[in-house]
Amino acid sequence: MTLSLTTPLWLIGAGNMGGAMLRGWIAAGADPRQITVVDPFVEGLPEGVTLHRELPADAAPDILVLAVKPQQMGAVRDIFSGSPRLLLSILAGVETETLSAAFRAVSNVRVMPNLPVSIGEGVSALFSDDADAATRDEAQALIAPLGLTEWIAEEKLFDAVTALSGCGPGFLFRFIDALAEAGTALGLPADQAARLATATVKGSGLLAAASDESASTLADRVASPGGSTREGLNVLDADEALKDLLKRTLAASAKRNAELAAAARS
Ligand SMILES: NC(=O)C1=CN([C@@H]2O[C@H](COP(=O)(O)OP(=O)(O)OC[C@H]3O[C@@H](n4cnc5c(N)ncnc54)[C@H](OP(=O)(O)O)[C@@H]3O)[C@@H](O)[C@H]2O)C=CC1
Numbered sequence: 001m002t003l004s005l006t007t008p009l010w011l012i013g014a015g016n017m018g019g020a021m022l023r024g025w026i027a028a029g030a031d032p033r034q035i036t037v038v039d040p041f042v043e044g045l046p047e048g049v050t051l052h053r054e055l056p057a058d059a060a061p062d063i064l065v066l067a068v069k070p071q072q073m074g075a076v077r078d079i080f081s082g083s084p085r086l087l088l089s090i091l092a093g094v095e096t097e098t099l100s101a102a103f104r105a106v107s108n109v110r111v112m113p114n115l116p117v118s119i120g121e122g123v124s125a126l127f128s129d130d131a132d133a134a135t136r137d138e139a140q141a142l143i144a145p146l147g148l149t150e151w152i153a154e155e156k157l158f159d160a161v162t163a164l165s166g167c168g169p170g171f172l173f174r175f176i177d178a179l180a181e182a183g184t185a186l187g188l189p190a191d192q193a194a195r196l197a198t199a200t201v202k203g204s205g206l207l208a209a210a211s212d213e214s215a216s217t218l219a220d221r222v223a224s225p226g227g228s229t230r231e232g233l234n235v236l237d238a239d240e241a242l243k244d245l246l247k248r249t250l251a252a253s254a255k256r257n258a259e260l261a262a263a264a265r266s
């Protein structure tokens with residue numbers, strides 16, 4: 001899916017996530033001359049992108065993509081005097097009402113991307129309660145080249161989606177590490193175990209995405225009757241150990257998103 005930027009886009013904050021979106025957009029064919037980045041220290045931006053170290057007081061972006069940390073939003077708001085036509089905010093937790101009061105955009109769309117957007121394999125959830133159909137289509141066209149997009153019906157579910165797919169890559173990277181370490185504990189060289197673990201997660205994810213069968217059915221396909229996978233699954237399934245662990249993991253992340261929202265409101 002290619003991206004044609006027809007109007008200037010300003011990206012405020014090009015750190016881990018803003019930078020990943022920028023790389024994803026450029027890889028999808030966006031014209032870098034349509035993109036202006038504001039970030040105090042970022043290096044190595046794609047050629048053709050305009051960089052400001054501070055937000056110019058007279059900046060008047062048509063599309064503003066806000067990608068600073070939630071705790072940094074106040075500093076941007078205090079300098080910004082414009083009112084963009086479309087605000088896309090990726091800030092975890094921070095609600096539409098807060099964004100709308102701070103940036104006075106005509107339309108506000110919350111986006112919750114995840115890190116694989118940099119290679120066009122991300123997941124981005126979107127929510128808006130004030131964008132009309134054409135503006136929603138415009139936001140969709142901007143985000144769709146970065147991977148799967150899902151519109152979320154109710155803003156109150158945004159903290160949950162942030163915990164699942166926004167934070168999810170962090171949990172999966174930790175899982176890859178743990179899988180590799182477990183292989184190392186059985187005697188494999190660490191670098192080889194890391195390669196095996198990473199490729200196993202990649203292949204399994206691709207297969208799950210391509211298959212009509214549920215992940216649960218696919219797990220059963222790996223577990224030959226009387227074989228070794230079942231013995232391992234019995235450990236993960238005992239007292240719902242893995243399910244319970246992930247419920248507590250996502251609940252902790254969702255709680256933090258709610259705290260960030262409360263801080264941004266005040
Ligand atoms: N990381 C992820 O996987 C995801 C993050 N998000 C959201 O993305 C946002 C950014 O997170 P992340 O990329 O991890 O954080 P980073 O700290 O990596 O990125 C934020 C960037 O904004 C810069 N910045 C700070 N103040 C300003 C300012 N006033 N004007 C312009 N730029 C500024 C920071 O510079 P400096 O470092 O010098 O402060 C930094 O480069 C957060 O709101 C987060 O909730 C959403 C989904 C996934």
Ligand SMILES: O=C(O)[C@@H]1CCC=N1
Binds near residue numbers: 092162166167
């Ligand atoms: O950790 C964070 O706060 C952000 C939100 C989703 C992923 N990273």
